[in-house]
Amino acid sequence: MNKKIKLMIVDDSLIIREAIHKHLRGFNIEVVGTAEDGKIALDVFKKVDPDVVTLDITMPELDGLTVLEEMLKLKKDVKVMVVTALSDKATGLKAIKLGAKSFLPKPFTPEKLRDSFQRLLAQY
Amino acid sequence: MNETDLHFFIDSTMNYFEEITNEKASAGIPYIKDEEPVVLEYTGIIGISGKRKGSVYITTNEAMLREIAQIILGMEDIQSEDFKDLVGEIANTISGNVRQAYGSDFMISVPVVVEGKAKDIKLPDNIQSFVVPLTWKDYKSFLVVCLE
Numbered sequence: 001m002n003k004k005i006k007l008m009i010v011d012d013s014l015i016i017r018e019a020i021h022k023h024l025r026g027f028n029i030e031v032v033g034t035a036e037d038g039k040i041a042l043d044v045f046k047k048v049d050p051d052v053v054t055l056d057i058t059m060p061e062l063d064g065l066t067v068l069e070e071m072l073k074l075k076k077d078v079k080v081m082v083v084t085a086l087s088d089k090a091t092g093l094k095a096i097k098l099g100a101k102s103f104l105p106k107p108f109t110p111e112k113l114r115d116s117f118q119r120l121l122a123q124y
Numbered sequence: 125m126n127e128t129d130l131h132f133f134i135d136s137t138m139n140y141f142e143e144i145t146n147e148k149a150s151a152g153i154p155y156i157k158d159e160e161p162v163v164l165e166y167t168g169i170i171g172i173s174g175k176r177k178g179s180v181y182i183t184t185n186e187a188m189l190r191e192i193a194q195i196i197l198g199m200e201d202i203q204s205e206d207f208k209d210l211v212g213e214i215a216n217t218i219s220g221n222v223r224q225a226y227g228s229d230f231m232i233s234v235p236v237v238v239e240g241k242a243k244d245i246k247l248p249d250n251i252q253s254f255v256v257p258l259t260w261k262d263y264k265s266f267l268v269v270c271l272e
Contacts, residue, residue, distance in 0.1 A: 012234060013209050013210075013212065013213040013216075014205070014206065014209045015193060015196060015197065015206060015209050015210050015213060016213060018197055019196050019197060022197060022198070058216060058220065058232060058233075058234055059234065060234050084220065085216050085217040085218075085219070085220025085221055085232075086220045086223055086228070086232075087220060087221050087223065087224055088223035088224050088226075088227060088228055089224075090227060090228040091223065091228050094228075105221070106217045106220070106221075107139070107140050107143040107144045107217050108143070109143060109144075
């Protein structure tokens, strides 16, 4: 059996964290950590060493783009999917330029989330 | 703030309901907010800074949030904390999506949530605020936009 992919979910909304967890259940993943702000996200990241992260941008303490840069410094091959309400092209391009592998604007349907996640995993 | 500005927020709100619930909401005729409070049981407020300045909030009742949370999570057991979380997330998404029109120097804060019927929501005194009545299914809510 293939090894499960270690997923970390970062979003300041509990409902969004739960929704992402629920809608990705069909994938070969294990949710190893969650975080509700940017600072906690980096602490948890260091502890759980995820393979894949879903990452919000607008969060308390530290914004998601700064968190993205820090995560990539800690683990350069981590696959990050940015999931954000900041849906303008410039923000999407910035996230990709900084090293995110995927960009999913909110609001998202379960299908859009799964499609984006599938494409992210295809980069493995 | 002009009519086009207001439409960006209304469109963003309509898109939220349709995308999340697969059911359209409708917007009533906007009006200028006066002294009359516009506040229901849960309110999610976003501060705007950068190129534009002001505040945006959506205020609604528990029943609507319960139904939306059930659509998102497919569960019955939804607590007061979830309603607060959800109204903040709705306000965040509506405001964040408006960056498609204004660009990335339209900065939004993290949401501030007010639970319970406050006297009113404090908005900048020197900027006109517009109230947009919203209906989704049979539920009433209000979008209030106060933008320099």
